[in-house]
Amino acid sequence: MAATALYLHGAGRERHTPGGWPLPRSIALLAGSLLLILALLPRLAHAGLQGHMWQHLLLGMYAPIMIALAMPGTLLLRRLPVRQARVLVGLLAARPVGILIHPFTAAVLDIGGMYLWSHRRLFADPCEYRERQNRGRGNRMNLEPCFLCSLPVMELEGQFDKMDSYYLLPEDDAYVQGAYGWCHALCLAQSSWGAFWFTRRRKHFTENMGYEQKASTGEHCVLRRPRDGTLLILRHDGLMFDIAPHALSKAKSTEGGVLLPVEHEMNLELDTAATVQKIRDDLMKHKRYSLWALIDEVGIRERMLFPRALEGGELRLDKRLRREWFGNWLSAKVVYERFIPDEIVSLSQTKGGASSSTMPGGGTPPPAGSSPALSSSTCKRSP
Numbered sequence: 001m002a003a004t005a006l007y008l009h010g011a012g013r014e015r016h017t018p019g020g021w022p023l024p025r026s027i028a029l030l031a032g033s034l035l036l037i038l039a040l041l042p043r044l045a046h047a048g049l050q051g052h053m054w055q056h057l058l059l060g061m062y063a064p065i066m067i068a069l070a071m072p073g074t075l076l077l078r079r080l081p082v083r084q085a086r087v088l089v090g091l092l093a094a095r096p097v098g099i100l101i102h103p104f105t106a107a108v109l110d111i112g113g114m115y116l117w118s119h120r121r122l123f124a125d126p127c128e129y130r131e132r133q134n135r136g137r138g139n140r141m142n143l144e145p146c147f148l149c150s151l152p153v154m155e156l157e158g159q160f161d162k163m164d165s166y167y168l169l170p171e172d173d174a175y176v177q178g179a180y181g182w183c184h185a186l187c188l189a190q191s192s193w194g195a196f197w198f199t200r201r202r203k204h205f206t207e208n209m210g211y212e213q214k215a216s217t218g219e220h221c222v223l224r225r226p227r228d229g230t231l232l233i234l235r236h237d238g239l240m241f242d243i244a245p246h247a248l249s250k251a252k253s254t255e256g257g258v259l260l261p262v263e264h265e266m267n268l269e270l271d272t273a274a275t276v277q278k279i280r281d282d283l284m285k286h287k288r289y290s291l292w293a294l295i296d297e298v299g300i301r302e303r304m305l306f307p308r309a310l311e312g313g314e315l316r317l318d319k320r321l322r323r324e325w326f327g328n329w330l331s332a333k334v335v336y337e338r339f340i341p342d343e344i345v346s347l348s349q350t351k352g353g354a355s356s357s358t359m360p361g362g363g364t365p366p367p368a369g370s371s372p373a374l375s376s377s378t379c380k381r382s383p
């Protein structure tokens with residue numbers, strides 16, 4: 001505001017000199033200042049992602065263009081006494097300033113600045129995480145609640161699912177009754193919604209995502225992504241198994257199926273500072289923490305499907321992720337296994353059924369009426 005006032009004062013004085021000062025330049029400066037004010041309005045700052053992007057555009061692109069068109073540097077040089085103007089010109093001609101205002105440096109700073117700005121780890125915003133936590137409808141921690149049992153859902157592969165509302169039509173019962181969102185795989189397999197979601201997801205992946213149906217039985221549907229050969233095997237109880245090409249080469253055989261190694265990053269916020277501290281201390285001291293112990297802290301032991309896949313699972317200390325330990329947040333590597341039942345393994349290895357709508361001879365469909373989810377949920381549980 002002060003700079004704008006100074007500019008307008010200078011421009012007003014300059015208008016009466018022989019060269020004058022073009023009115024459009026003053027108008028450009030006023031427009032640039034208004035855009036800056038608009039960008040910094042609290043309303044825009046709290047308007048979510050869209051507001052944030054408007055701030056980017058206004059602060060980073062539109063306002064600077066208007067200010068540059070106003071040529072404030074030229075006005076300053078004209079208004080300064082000759083001696084001071086010479087000092088200023090000397091400064092601007094200095095080598096360090098020359099490097100700084102060179103188009104190449106400007107491009108590096110601009111692109112580099114955007115990179116830093118967008119870098120989650122450098123600018124992890126606790127408010128953003130808090131907002132995410134509050135979005136959960138009365139759930140504990142920052143974890144989304146299961147739409148079937150309301151307990152928190154941990155994003156462990158093979159243990160959870162997310163049924164997006166955009167798969168639904170407004171008249172669907174699932175939409176009307178709120179049967180969508182995050183859920184435990186076990187809850188889905190045991191619920192009456194599994195069969196509904198089986199058909200909806202098959203439709204979504206074949207019609208919208210470009211998957212081709214490789215085989216279909218009464219119990220399963222095998223879909224393949226032509227681009228990379230990834231298989232999605234949908235089971236009638238709603239469970240979905242995705243199997244990347246060659247993933248089974250790392251499989252370890254176990255009773256009733258195989259176990260695939262899984263490793264990814266985990267970020268979650270717990271309720272009590274004492275628990276978080278205990279887990280952090282353990283991670284610092286032993287470099288690891290039992291995954292089952294964490295599942296117990298979250299209170300969802302009984303919601304885990306194929307529990308044997310989590311035996312031996314653990315959080316591992318990761319120095320890079322450790323930097324994100326603020327508040328009650330925990331970030332660590334998590335290592336465990338994913339269980340693939342035998343029937344899914346044999347379906348995934350079926351060859352030559354690319355366009356068939358029935359099981360090719362090589363497959364062994366399970367007997368009609370069998371309930372693989374229930375048999376799997378009786379697996380031995382061990383901490």
Ligand SMILES: [Zn+2]
Pocket residue numbers: 146147148149150151183184187303
């Ligand atoms: Zn549940």
